Each structure stands twice: as structure tokens, then as C-alpha cells.
Amino acid sequence: MTTVLHNSTTPSVSVTAASGNDQPQLVATIVPDEQRISFWPQHFGLIPQWVALEPRVFGWMDRLCEDYCGGIWNLYTLNNGGAFMAPEPDDDDDETWVLFNAMNGNR
Incomplete structure (x- = not known):
């Protein structure tokens, strides 16, 4: 079982494993707007042509999700x-997005 906690005053999400599991807690923290410029080179700078990663993610989301029509994306760092x-x-709203991938036969 996994528990997800979201704190509205602190922009982070915590995911904890079920009791009895000694794995450490994983915490995702949203990257503030003023730090977004350094996010890509800091985390993906060793990947050739890392500059193209963000538009490729948008493109794949557009291909895999019929309901996606652009929007704001948040960047997150993990404590690991x-x-x-x-x-x-x-x-x-309570909108949910359904991802499909015809290459895997799930459509």
C-alpha cells in the first residue's frame, strides 16, 4: 500500500511505503519558477541535446493522450x-487523462 500526502502550504508530495517496509520516504518537491531555468541542465545536462527534451515530452503527451491540448507543466525534484x-x-475539475499506446496494443 502506498500513501500520498499533499501539503498545500509546502509544495511537496510525500509517498511512503506500507508499514513494515524499511525503504526511505520519497518526497517530490515542486521547482519554484525562479529555479526552472537551471532545472534541465542540472538534472539532464549530460544527455546530448537535453534542450530538446521538454518539447519532446509535450509531443509524446499529445500523441498518447487524446484529451491533452497543452498547458502548464510543473517540474519536480526528488529527495533521492x-x-x-x-x-x-x-x-x-476532476478531469482525468487516459493515456494510450497503440504500439503496446492497449487501445
């Missing part, structure tokens, strides 16, 4: 040194 990006959720 990892990083990821995710579309910013809308607070005013």
Missing part, C-alpha cells in the same frame, strides 16, 4: 536526486 515533470492539475 531524481527529477520529473508533470502537467499542472486543474483545481476546478
Whole structure:
């Protein structure tokens, strides 16, 4: 079982494993706007042509999700040194996105 906690005053999400599991807690923290410029080179700078990563993510999301039509994406860092990006959720609706991948036969 996994527990996800979201704190509205501190922009972070904590994921803890079920009790009895000695794995450390994984915490995702949103990257503030003023630090977004350094996010890509800091976490992906060793990847050739890292500058093209963000538009490629947008392109794949557009291909794999019929309901996606652009929007703001949040950048996150993890307390284990990892990083990821995710579309910013809308607070005013309960919309869910369905991803499909015809190459895997799940459509």
C-alpha cells in the first residue's frame, strides 16, 4: 500500500511505503519558477541535446493522450536526486487523462 500526502502550504508530495517496509520516504518537491531555468541542465545536462527534451515530452503527451491540448507543466525534484515533470492539475475539475499506446496494443 502506498500513501500520498499533499501539503498545500509546502509544495511537496510525500509517498511512503506500507508499514513494515524499511525503504526511505520519497518526497517530490515542486521547482519554484525562479529555479526552472537551471532545472534541465542540472538534472539532464549530460544527455546530448537535453534542450530538446521538454518539447519532446509535450509531443509524446499529445500523441498518447487524446484529451491533452497543452498547458502548464510543473517540474519536480526528488529527495533521492531524481527529477520529473508533470502537467499542472486543474483545481476546478476532476478531469482525468487516459493515456494510450497503440504500439503496446492497449487501445
